[in-house]
Amino acid sequence: MIPVTYQTEVEGMPVVVVDGLLAPRDLERTLAFLSLSSYSKSESARGDTQEFKHWALNVPPESMNRLPLLGLTEAVLAEHFTRNGPWRLYRSYCNVAQYGDMLFSHSDCLPDQIQLTALWYLAKDWNMEWGGETLFFDEAGDARAVVSPKPGRLSVFDGRIRHVGRPPNRICFVPRYTFALKFERLTEAGTARAEPVPVR
Numbered sequence: 001m002i003p004v005t006y007q008t009e010v011e012g013m014p015v016v017v018v019d020g021l022l023a024p025r026d027l028e029r030t031l032a033f034l035s036l037s038s039y040s041k042s043e044s045a046r047g048d049t050q051e052f053k054h055w056a057l058n059v060p061p062e063s064m065n066r067l068p069l070l071g072l073t074e075a076v077l078a079e080h081f082t083r084n085g086p087w088r089l090y091r092s093y094c095n096v097a098q099y100g101d102m103l104f105s106h107s108d109c110l111p112d113q114i115q116l117t118a119l120w121y122l123a124k125d126w127n128m129e130w131g132g133e134t135l136f137f138d139e140a141g142d143a144r145a146v147v148s149p150k151p152g153r154l155s156v157f158d159g160r161i162r163h164v165g166r167p168p169n170r171i172c173f174v175p176r177y178t179f180a181l182k183f184e185r186l187t188e189a190g191t192a193r194a195e196p197v198p199v200r
Contacts, residue, residue: 002079005153010136010144013158018076022120022152026068031122033067034094034177043095045104045164052102057094064092064181073118073181076156084114087183094122097132097176101167105137108159114185115159121149122177130172137162149176 007016022030034057043056064070070089077087097103109115119134126132126149134155136145141162147155157163159182168176 002076004080008145010158010161011138013161014081015136015145015147015155015157015161016076016080017147018154018156019150019152021072021076021154022068024152027122027152028124030067030069030179031124031177034096034122034179037094039094039096045106049104052104054101054103055096057096059092059094061089061092064089069120069179070181073120073154073156076118076154077116077183081116081156084185086186087116088186089181090184091182092180094177094179095165097165097167097178099168099170099172103165103167105135105141105162105164107162108182111160113160116156116183117159118154118156118181118183119147120179120181121147121151121153121155122179123149123151123174125174126151127172129169130174131166131169132172132176134163134165134178137164149178 002018005017005019007014009015037057039055039057041053041055043054044050044052077085108117132149134147135143138144165178
């Protein structure tokens with residue numbers, strides 16, 4: 001059984017937080033891979049924020065078996081997200097943000113779609129004063145939930161929830177890595193494909 005650290009809902013849609021899944025050695029190896037990889041400043045949060053690009057590293061889903069993140073995420077989905085499953089990974093990538101970056105709120109799928117976003121927070125250490133939290137908003141734009149970027153933490157949430165990852169504060173001199181795994185629901189007819197949406 002995989003214990004949940006805490007869970008909440010935003011307008012009936014789940015946000016689940018799990019700690020302690022990623023072994024320290026696997027966290028260290030994943031960080032080494034991410035810190036040596038080549039990122040491109042080519043992603044934007046929404047269609048109306050195209051001029052504000054941020055850094056991302058796309059990892060093909062078929063290559064995710066090289067990292068420990070996918071198997072651990074799938075175990076959480078199999079135990080805690082059975083209602084609309086089974087699920088299929090369709091996109092995987094890492095975002096990196098530093099002080100001074102601008103990140104915008106967005107949703108990961110359209111309102112009539114059923115998808116999940118699994119977000120790993122990857123850092124050797126993280127101080128509460130450094131910021132970098134993920135905020136979740138209701139339809140009125142009021143913040144209803146927050147997830148702190150503790151090292152090795154996993155948050156899984158409904159892709160329809162509007163959210164934003166805040167960049168680190170001024171006193172933080174290390175990058176904020178978040179690794180996103182996006183899942184779509186499998187149906188009897190095949191995959192419930194989503195329309196392309198901007199990434200976080």
